[in-house]
Amino acid sequence: MKLFSTKGGVTEVAPRLADEEAEVQGLVEAHMEAMLGVRFLASEYSTGPVHGGRIDSLGLDENGAPAIVEYKRATDPGVINQGLFYMSWLVDHRDAFRRLVRDRLGREAAAAVLWSAPRLICVAGDFTRYDIHAVREQRHLIDLVRYRIFGDDHFGLETIASGGGGQASPKAWRRRGPASEQRASGPDKVTAELAAAADEVLLGLGEGITKVENQTYIAYQRLQNFACLVPRKARLLVYLKASPAKVDLIPGFTRDVTGLGHQGTGNLEVQLRSVRDVERAQELFRMSYAAA
Template sequence: MNDLKLFRVVDGRSVEIAGSAVALERHLQTLIEANMEAMLGIQFLASEYATGPRHHGRIDSLGLDENGNPVIVEYKRSNGKAVITQALSYLSWLRDHRHEFESLVKERLGGEAADLVDWSSPRLVCIAGDFTSHDAHALGEIGRRIDLVSYRDFGGGLLALQLVASVTGSTTSSRTPSTPGSTGAPSAGPGGGGSTVKPVRQFYDESPQSLRDLYADLDAMLISHADVQKEFQLHYVAYRRIKNVATARFQPRSHTLVVRLAVDPDTVELVEGFTRDVRKIGCLGTGPLELRIRSQEDLARAGDLVRRSVEDR
């Protein structure tokens, strides 16, 4: 299923570079753990984490993604069938050991990160040399948030990762108010439980129709890229490939969509009231460039930046 090809072009002639699985599974794991945030958008927490006598095993890697979701990463050097089963078997441990996981986050990343862990949709990332079409089709039946990532080692320090399949699963906690729907609007989901935080669903419901229509057009622009996934977090809607390419939230009173992109602000001519550098500003969402979109004209001029964010990721 992995059809990723790499070519070296010399004097206008292309020569394919043969890719292969790395020699040792542990080498692949060590390499990705050392570069997990850059490669996967996940902050590394622990390696070979013991699950105790009841669950009988060791989780290859534990992490926290850019949206605050717990992540289990499992690796297989070649075929991916076993890695999916193994990752699923550890999910029950994760759900039963929330306090232990949060303690680990606090130890490695600090108390603020631990307080913001979002248990609505824990994520499984399965990395293998290849997956079959049956593996990809099975994800929809599993009903869990799973990414299948294939890799190729091209030698000379070249390692390629490719997201070959992804499903958003279903929310299981009151912290997240909605699950992906079939339209641009956040679909109805569980209520907010005892949380005092106003969720993105409520902001959407309070938005005027003009803002909802604007969001529907932004949504269509982002998901027109076949491999971009949409996921509803507590505070914003996230769009991602392996890593987030954009986040969007609503400001009903000012009729504004606040969009953050994975675009370097240093490469953009910033316009007051439309674009700003938020690298040193604490605000909701991910990505260093913030856009404030209030009209179809704003959305049109945001088009190139949105495209860059998706394609450069």
Template sequence: MSGLRLYNLEGGVTEAVPHLAEVEADVQGLIEANMETMLGVRFLASEYVIDCVEGGRIDSLGLDENGAPVVVEFKRGTAAGVINQGLYYMAWLMAHKDAFQNLVRDRLGGSAASQVLWSAPRLICVAGDFTRYDAHAVREHRRSIDLVRYRYFGTEHIGLETVASVTGQSAVTKRVRRRPAGLPPARRRDEAMAELAEAVDEALLGIGDGVTRVQRKQYAAYQRLRNFACVCPPQQAKLLVYLKADPKGVDLVPGFTRDVTGLGHHGTGDLEVQLRTERDLERAQDLFRASYAAA
């Protein structure tokens, strides 16, 4: 995996040699049993039989942190045909929304079923490896696709590496706002917060490779396979950003950062960052990077 070498330190230094699963079902079973931890996706079904002329079975179905439907396809080795196969299943899913919502209702309840985010369906392909043609091909499609390479290291560890992550949404174009002179104070404040929100959006989208944005009514999620930041709409004089960075590893500053573990809020993440000015945004950059690295 990109030259990564892992060593065991117990009883001396020995290398944990990377290897593939014995059979595809091994890696599929492991990830399905731990899908929320490993992929940020709530598991719904395995080997889901689709009702169509050609037939077929979707390896795994799930719902991500933002309520978007997810098709997960597995290959033990190099992913020959897995992208096209997954896209076929996604097309079936979009044509059979009722069946998926019934599945969500049965597994997660009516509230989750009523909030499925159909505007952002995702395909996650997990395989032993991908070719450079695969990484290029996903950028030619108009769907959100993640290519994830796995490796076992010895018998105690498994590694997941995001090879490519693309969004089906159109690229974001930055808009430059000019504040007319003579605006009343409330209007000037609203304009300032709108400019700050655009600056935060630009900072999060440009923080590293493979960042995509998913827009929900209550928040915008920024993800690299999993969410690493959620930004709520501006409220009066501040913008709230929720990060996956561990609050216990952060020196909390009253009025700037807050541990919201166990507290209800829109989006995901236990570290709340309160932004009022672009200076606050500069102070938050290290926290953004730490959360991105942890996703």
């Protein structure tokens, strides 16, 4: 990506790497939720004298999943293996992580940690083609994010590759829904068919899209969530990251839910009642994907 200043003509703003890894880490940790969709929990977290490691950053993502963030100033072929080493430790020390979440975010957040989808986010100056291939072969949720610094005031992040994670499918809602739906009446055939149609469109928006099944929704993720499917009787609710202020809201189809409690993430609600509604929503899906 090239960045140009248009003041007094057109001048390219040359990208650069940080002088030290700590510069990148400090900036991301100070704004982690805005940059990565992850709530910051701890920096340089010690894994104890036996394991002998120190996790750069620990956080909780917007689906309630544990997130490890590792930083490298430039290219480091060992960053993925290092992160997986820490992820293995984290999964084996769930109680320690729950205590950390409880102390920082409260008991409710600690009780709802999503252990089925722990994440590793690697932020580095660049990655090798072997790193990108390794991520696509992994069963763990891994995001490779390249950073660049432009001038004195601009910091860029670009997702190079994402991979891993479960293969939760809305088609399964014909047989079972998320936990809350199982306790209720469960989604019907119409809802399942709408979810399958939406799933096909959402996955077709680009590469590196992962799906995470929460107790009450399925999230489509491109580093951050860009769509969440929530089943209801005879309809499907989709929550998008697209800004409601940039959309002509249509009663019964789209709604601004900013500040309103709801399942999933995103401030734009789209109500799908037919396959035609899925077709109408495609541009909104693309807007949300671009915003994530």
